[in-house]
Amino acid sequence: MIALKALRKNLFKSLLIFLSITIAVMAIFLISSVSQGVIGMYSKMIKTDGDIIITQKGISDTFFSNVDISLIQKIQNIEHVNSSYAMIVGASPIGHIPIAGIYGTTPNHFSHYKLSSGEYPIESEVILGENLAKQFSTKEINIANRKFKISGTYKSEIGFEEGGVVMNIADAGALFNRSASFILVSSLSVDKIDEIVEKISKFNSDIEVKTTQNFVKEYNQFKIIENSSFVISFLAFAMGLMGIASVMSMIVNSRKEEFGIMRALGKSRFFIIKNLFFETALMSVSAYLFALILSLGILALLPHIEMLQGYVNGTLSISSALYVLASTLIMAFLGALIPAWIASKTDPILLINQGCA
Amino acid sequence: MIKASNISHFYGKEQVLYDLSFEIGSGQFVFLSGESGSGKSTLLSILSTLLQPSKGELFIDGEIISEIKNIDIFRQNRVGFIFQFHYLINYLTVYENIALAATEDKKQNINKILTELKIAELSSRYPNEISGGQRQRVAVARALVNEPKIIFADEPTGSLDSNNSLIVYELLKNAQKGGTTVVVASHDMNIENYATEVLRLRDGKIL
Numbered sequence: 349m350i351a352l353k354a355l356r357k358n359l360f361k362s363l364l365i366f367l368s369i370t371i372a373v374m375a376i377f378l379i380s381s382v383s384q385g386v387i388g389m390y391s392k393m394i395k396t397d398g399d400i401i402i403t404q405k406g407i408s409d410t411f412f413s414n415v416d417i418s419l420i421q422k423i424q425n426i427e428h429v430n431s432s433y434a435m436i437v438g439a440s441p442i443g444h445i446p447i448a449g450i451y452g453t454t455p456n457h458f459s460h461y462k463l464s465s466g467e468y469p470i471e472s473e474v475i476l477g478e479n480l481a482k483q484f485s486t487k488e489i490n491i492a493n494r495k496f497k498i499s500g501t502y503k504s505e506i507g508f509e510e511g512g513v514v515m516n517i518a519d520a521g522a523l524f525n526r527s528a529s530f531i532l533v534s535s536l537s538v539d540k541i542d543e544i545v546e547k548i549s550k551f552n553s554d555i556e557v558k559t560t561q562n563f564v565k566e567y568n569q570f571k572i573i574e575n576s577s578f579v580i581s582f583l584a585f586a587m588g589l590m591g592i593a594s595v596m597s598m599i600v601n602s603r604k605e606e607f608g609i610m611r612a613l614g615k616s617r618f619f620i621i622k623n624l625f626f627e628t629a630l631m632s633v634s635a636y637l638f639a640l641i642l643s644l645g646i647l648a649l650l651p652h653i654e655m656l657q658g659y660v661n662g663t664l665s666i667s668s669a670l671y672v673l674a675s676t677l678i679m680a681f682l683g684a685l686i687p688a689w690i691a692s693k694t695d696p697i698l699l700i701n702q703g704c705a
Numbered sequence: 706m707i708k709a710s711n712i713s714h715f716y717g718k719e720q721v722l723y724d725l726s727f728e729i730g731s732g733q734f735v736f737l738s739g740e741s742g743s744g745k746s747t748l749l750s751i752l753s754t755l756l757q758p759s760k761g762e763l764f765i766d767g768e769i770i771s772e773i774k775n776i777d778i779f780r781q782n783r784v785g786f787i788f789q790f791h792y793l794i795n796y797l798t799v800y801e802n803i804a805l806a807a808t809e810d811k812k813q814n815i816n817k818i819l820t821e822l823k824i825a826e827l828s829s830r831y832p833n834e835i836s837g838g839q840r841q842r843v844a845v846a847r848a849l850v851n852e853p854k855i856i857f858a859d860e861p862t863g864s865l866d867s868n869n870s871l872i873v874y875e876l877l878k879n880a881q882k883g884g885t886t887v888v889v890a891s892h893d894m895n896i897e898n899y900a901t902e903v904l905r906l907r908d909g910k911i912l
């Protein structure tokens with residue numbers, strides 16, 4: 349196979365192309381999957397434990413929202429409601445840690461945080477996420493000038509929750525000066541969700557009631573992350589692809605002499621393009637696979653990097669992997685085959701002379 | 706056998722060949738001579754189908770070159786080339802370089818030719834692992850392998866010492882004795898001793 353011989357004999361050059369394709373593809377994968385991962389985790393947190401979310405009207409951010417917690421009593425009485433709980437989500441320095449998440453919740457939601465040691469907190473007590481717990485060996489911690497006793501530690505499926513603390517909502521309310529950030533309601537049956545939304549909306553004109561599905565879809569923070577990650581990954585993607593195309597076309601141009609010789613020996617245009625096609629395919633597919641494996645490896649490591657406190661997570665969907673594969677191949681082929689096609693139409697002797705120029 | 710009819714050539718606006726018409730008979734050894742820049746390489750490229758002339762027609766064995774449908778097969782079967790620089794492909798061995806040019810039915814000739822040109826022991830080396838003279842012999846072998854009716858050579862000894870040059874001339878002369886038409890462009894007036902016909906170029910015109 350002549351394509352393999354060309355690759356092997358020009359090993360260093362081939363390696364450089366291989367690496368540049370690998371890096372381009374990895375950049376695309378990591379940027380897009382990390383931003384997807386952050387959004388995915390947060391929406392999972394909201395979606396897993398409720399069908400309906402109640403926030404303050406006109407406040408699009410859960411951090412700033414303030415909802416009257418006494419609504420819970422009325423909600424419990426609505427038909428088809430399974431359960432409801434309230435949460436305060438905040439962030440504050442904790443001990444020597446500059447910033448960490450604080451989750452205040454009603455006791456019926458504690459079970460979301462799986463105890464790995466100790467007990468769930470009572471008043472003036474907190475449990476620490478496992479990542480955060482590694483930073484403290486004391487029995488008490490300071491949060492915003494108040495002392496809390498550490499009653500236990502917890503694990504969570506949602507990576508970044510393990511970097512925070514969980515306490516009773518009354519304690520969190522005192523810290524952040526509000527009743528509740530939002531209330532989550534779960535329904536006994538999926539068909540009844542819209543009905544429940546309508547009923548809750550009538551209780552109070554200060555609240556906004558949405559299905560969690562819709563909420564996540566419309567949430568501003570997500571839109572910002574999504575849009576900026578889209579722009580960044582698009583740029584990385586475009587740059588990566590341009591890199592691939594330009595490297596390939598440089599390679600082809602540097603081999604004009606060789607193509608001229610082949611044409612002079614009576615090799616057809618098709619012969620030249622076919623071999624270049626195999627070279628390109630071999631190189632870009634193997635670089636793609638290499639990049640895919642590296643990216644998956646890095647993504648698997650991310651949740652375990654302590655510095656990131658579990659905030660950065662990434663998932664790679666099959667569809668985006670295939671999409672990247674397709675565009676990588678298209679760009680490699682465009683980059684390689686267009687100049688090759690143009691070259692193959694030039695008189696052989698001119699190619700040979702251009703080659704040595 | 707080869708007929709040039711009113712051939713002119715321009716590189717951009719610069720005209721380098723002026724309305725050339727001549728014929729080269731079958732089995733001749735033609736020496737194309739002339740000063741540097743007189744148009745030897747350009748004319749040789751046109752005669753060997755590697756360059757399309759700006760004006761005029763080229764006939765080989767009665768066929769109009771500009772109208773040949775499959776020029777690749779025509780090149781592979783009918784003509785052989787030797788360039789001033791060997792122009793071997795660097796990632797193929799000596800053997801593979803010759804095999805690349807060979808048509809299927811001529812592949813069996815490769816070893817015989819390698820032996821004749823005394824490069825059989827080099828057959829598995831790469832071009833950068835042999836001497837300049839040896840490379841040029843490989844290039845000659847490559848040109849001979851399909852037993853073409855015509856061989857074109859542009860300064861085939863340009864990068865060789867006189868010993869190696871002699872070897873190449875003898876090889877070309879042998880091919881001509883076997884019935885092949887040979888056209889050589891060169892500065893080296895020694896070729897005149899081998900030639901049956903001399904074409905002198907000056908400033909793109911035949912004297």
Ligand SMILES: Nc1ncnc2c1ncn2[C@@H]1O[C@H](COP(=O)(O)OP(=O)(O)OP(=O)(O)O)[C@@H](O)[C@H]1O
Pocket residue numbers: 701716717721739740741742743744745746747748892
């Ligand atoms: N690719 C090109 N583009 C522009 N001008 C060219 C090109 N090739 C050759 N020329 C010009 O055409 C003229 C004839 O060149 P050519 O190479 O045919 O001469 P030559 O007789 O082979 O010279 P030499 O003995 O030095 O090889 C020269 O004036 C040269 O500068």
Ligand SMILES: [Mg+2]
Pocket residue numbers: 745746747859
């Ligand atoms: Mg010349």
